[in-house]
Amino acid sequence: MENPQQSQDVRIVRATSAFDCGGRCPLLLHVKDNKIIRIEGDDHPDSDRQLRTCLRCRAYRKYVHHPERLMHPQKRAGAKGEGRFERISWDEALCILSDKLKETRDKFGPESILLMTGGGYLASLHSGSMAAPRLLNQFGGYTTHYGNISSEGAVWASLVQYGSVMVGHSREDMLNSKLIILWGWDPARMISGSNTMHHLLKAKENGARVISVEPRYTDTAAAVADKWIPIYPGTDTAMMAAMAYVMITENLHDQSFLDKYTIGFDKFKEYILGDEDGQAKTPQWAEAVCGVPAETIADLAREYAAAKPAALMDCQGPARSAMGEQYCRFAATLSAMTGNVGKPGGSACGGLMGIPIGHMFRMSAIPPGKNPVEMTGPKIKGTLDIRDRVIKRIHINKLWEAILEGKAGGFPADVKMAWSMCNNYLNQIGNANKGDNALKKLPFFAVNEIFMTAQARYADLLLPVTTAAERSDLTYAWPSGPYYTFVNRAIEPLGECKSDLEICEMLSDYLGVKDYRLGAKEEDILKHMVDQNPVTSKYVTDFDKFKNDGIHRIELKEPYIAFRKQIEDPENNPFDTPSGKIEIYSQRVADINSSKCPPVPKYIPTFEDRNDPLFEKYPLQLLTPHPRNRVHSEMYKVEWLREAEPHVLWIHPSDAEARGVSNGDDIQAFNDRGRVAVQAFVTQRIKPGVVCMFEGAWYQPDENGVDRGACANTLTKDDYSGGGAAVMNTSLVQVAKA
């Protein structure tokens, strides 16, 4: 029987975590003596509305109360990167940081200050990614990065094709589909909306056929797919071109849809039929490129064209590559060819899946101000030509090169100091060994962090940060919701931890920046944020109920369908493109005049593909998808989650055997950028010629430069595609027994 005394001491707090995860689990945190002792998931009684809690949120208390959390400000006591620190007071820490900021601004100009922000804390008020830009804008400016590390390829493609990034349907619409093609989408592992798997399973029960096109036999495919079509990474566009070829030559495409809603199909057809380059994009041609039998390609083309409605689900993984944007443009073009855009049970494609109701509502109630460093010169946003943006900002996947080479290397600034929060980029962007080099050379590095991460070890100054359990805030569900979540503070801050906002407020006094402090109670600010936001204010009419429930679920009368208005009433609802139509041919892209960005989607060979001369030396294509048991590198320390899924490298039995490797063997994977030590997972679940290691394990180089942590980015390239995608899934490696 329950001890009544004990239960009286326990408070139940409704909250969520704020990780950069594709879902948002409503949680009931049981708190006793400033400690979370138990966690329950969503208690919504309707099983179709209940948001099933993920394994990471079930382990959340092991993260919040982990013994290795940073508890005090510290300054470096050893060599850079060595990880030795000494404890200091907040006063000393803020003196060091404010002196450095002032000195750098005055001596070298504000552009020499690099601000590294990230999505590590996806809430609206306390995030450093919101608070620090506002502070530094008032202080005189800074240099920062551009290019969404997650999805720049998909963003670019959606803007070209549709003029909008809101290309998703609410998830229950999958129940209207007859055929669902999971093209590089694995929501059973990488959370892509907390309710997604539930609706995918229901769609399957409802009779939908499901086909997965993937180099790996994914968890989602194992759960719901009727068929797995293994494909080489980076070659999806060749297969899609051949599907277009089959539809055109067999007259299976929806010409009246194309005539009414799109422009440029004729030019695309010229490319597909080979009128443009002398190469018809036949299934036989594609087979040689992508490793999928010609007949399988033709069958899928016929099946997709016949099943109405059908949802081709492209996502961001294949788009995070050297051909990133072409894959999403191609998918969207196939969707138009089959008349599936703007239709229930269809899909617009474009890789993003967001809907404008529940999508990441970043609060506009606290204007960040303008960055003086960026107020003159070319525009930063709103251009498809990334060269316009390069002038003032650093591409996210080029941070290390920018620090090492500065203006002499064509970057916008000579970086003299950096301040980082809500990211672990040493671990999470391309080429960690170059990052090691850059961070060792960087004159001064301040890091706001919760843990002594791979990157935090390189800090000169470390500022300890609270977790979402230690403050109240507004979080959001992405990509599709539709619901809003409220984090109620569960425990008082541990140790001397503060939120980034609180750190910025304290620092503003040391910097002499006036009027930075918000000067109101946390709860009042949160209410103001909800009320001021044009979308949330429409739905959340009772703030107190929202706070008490920790969630506001939006009741949709019918599923949200991207571009429904544009399709049902095109006269009054043009697409937001220059032509007002879906642009299969884009004049804006033609004007960029770059071979990497053709005006119609194309298969373009890339570096480190199977035709690269490097393939002789490094004959395996490496995939680095998102880990099931972590959010990127977050929660890496949580023992439960490590046990749930050990860090391994997937390799096909034929590739393993050729290297004398057995399941569980210690192996090394390497290329010219680095070498990792990891264990082999020998499995038929991956296509021969392809290996896979999930991203996010912490970089941990030994004295010989071998990364004992086996961080995926020790092997990836620090480069980007023509449309700005970070190329995390375009690397060649070799594998050998350790």
Ligand SMILES: Nc1nc2c(c(=O)[nH]1)N[C@H]1C(S)=C(S)[C@@H](COP(=O)(O)OP(=O)(O)OC[C@H]3O[C@@H](n4cnc5c(=O)[nH]c(N)nc54)[C@H](O)[C@@H]3O)O[C@H]1N2
């Ligand atoms: N190889 C490979 N690399 C990838 C990807 C891939 O597919 N393959 N995916 C990319 C993608 S999509 C993404 S989004 C990025 C993610 O890249 P990052 O954002 O760098 O990754 P996280 O591991 O989420 O790191 C977030 C960090 O923020 C810290 N943090 C959490 N809350 C707070 C806070 O309130 N304040 C401060 N100051 N810190 C906080 C956490 O402790 C953690 O160290 O990784 C990218 N990297």
Ligand SMILES: Nc1nc2c(c(=O)[nH]1)N[C@H]1C(S)=C(S)[C@@H](COP(=O)(O)OP(=O)(O)OC[C@H]3O[C@@H](n4cnc5c(=O)[nH]c(N)nc54)[C@H](O)[C@@H]3O)O[C@H]1N2
């Ligand atoms: N558990 C968990 N969930 C997460 C995250 C997390 O870290 N952990 N991170 C969240 C974030 S920030 C993001 S941006 C999203 C990312 O979501 P995604 O970008 O969709 O996720 P990935 O895992 O990178 O890739 C999805 C799939 O693409 C496949 N793939 C890779 N390259 C190719 C290719 O060339 N062709 C084909 N056909 N398939 C390919 C991979 O095998 C993988 O199964 O996930 C979110 N959800």
Ligand SMILES: [Mo]
């Ligand atoms: Mo991401």
